[in-house]
Amino acid sequence: MPQENQIDRIEHYHSGNMSPEEAASFEKELASDPTLKAESDFQSEIIQGIKEYRKTQLKARLDAIDVSPGWVEFAQQSALVKSFGGIAIATAIGSGVYFLADTKEENPAMREMADVEAIAEMTVPVYEEPVFEWAIQEYIAPQGKEVTKARTIKNATVADEQSEITPVATTAETEAITNAVIEEKQEESFTPEFSAPDAGDISESSEVSAATLDDVPVVSSTESDLKPIEVETRNTKSSKIKYKYYDGKLFLNGNFSSEPYEILEINSATGRRIYLLHMNKYYEVRINDKLSELPEVRDVKLIRELRLIKANK
Amino acid sequence: MKDSDILERISRGDEKVLDHLYKKYYRMMTKVVLSNSGTEEEAKDIYQETLLAFWQKASSGNLVLTSKISTYLYSICLNQWRKELDRKSRLSSEEVDGEETQGHDAEERLRIVKECIEELGDVCKGVLTYYYFEGLGMQDIAKKMNFANTDTAKTKKYKCKKKLDSLIKSKYTAEDFF
Incomplete structure (x- = not known):
């Protein structure tokens, strides 16, 4: 067992508190005494380990700190938010005009209009002023009077196209389900395939949807929610997905580098519900202003319905 | 919060200041790495290493600041990232087979040391980490750990270290590292 004063000397040496003369003399001792050298190496490893x-x-401790930018900071830094804000306002105004005009003509029993939108390629820059280009394509579902229009937004200039981004409503005879899919990937260019939902098919299965989806707590049902949600992601190595969601803005931390996530937004008469699909698992997005783990949907019936809606989108 | 207040609170071991600094400069510091072909994860690692090196120096009173804290952190982040890029380029061009076994043994011994520290009680963990990492003196340790006086801190440190030494020795022997 080494002497305590020897250990003290070793610690003193490793802490760098010895004078150059003392250190040189100690190093000579180390070179000539293998036992002292072994003890010195041992102590060095312990100190390193501590x-x-x-x-x-x-x-x-640091990992537990939420470092996602506040909205003021985010808005200041991101041109996308500014542009997106403009789009959202235009969307809201457009929706309002449409609904007002439409209610005069349509059957009053019609409870809700459905709006189908697909917004893709939303690379959200956090650090630098980005240059975003968008293009708008229109897709008209071959469904006769149940006309569904879906828009895929990609690669053109935001400023040029802002005015064109106005919601296009879908008419459905029964309670309608709005299914908006937002696929987002950071860095890589990605244009998702989008096919408009067959409103007729969804209507036929509305018994199932109404039975279970209506039991799920609604995120919010205000008119302002009709604007598309904004998503900001941060790629992490963790297999868990953490999120915050408030004011129609969704922050996501997760490992999305290998597989992008998909968001199912369901608007019905009872309000808006949001689900996230990633690696074949569905998660439910609720109003939440503290970064926490995204709860996975375990209800088999609900999962089946979500799959059905996704398949029909 | 002024830089002088921050340093004063670090010297008292106030970990809330660490949280404050981390959040305050996160974007600024990680940008150094992100804008020089680093990933988000690498940027976070470099910043955490830098901040903890700063914390360690400032806690032990070995830091003489001649600039603002942000400037100091920024320059360290930049240097650390340059070193990391050098290391990466060396790794990709050199044969490292010979060093692998040695590296593996060292890693294994480090794992054992950490495992033994985990087996200690909270008081021992606190005393030893404050002494060896933060470099706090016995008086500060006594204050932080609510000990009656510095003699208690010294005795605790001595006993905890001895206990750790013997725990590690027995595991090293069992794993044939002696």
């Missing part, structure tokens, strides 16, 4: 242990502790 330091590493403490670092791990403090890093875990």
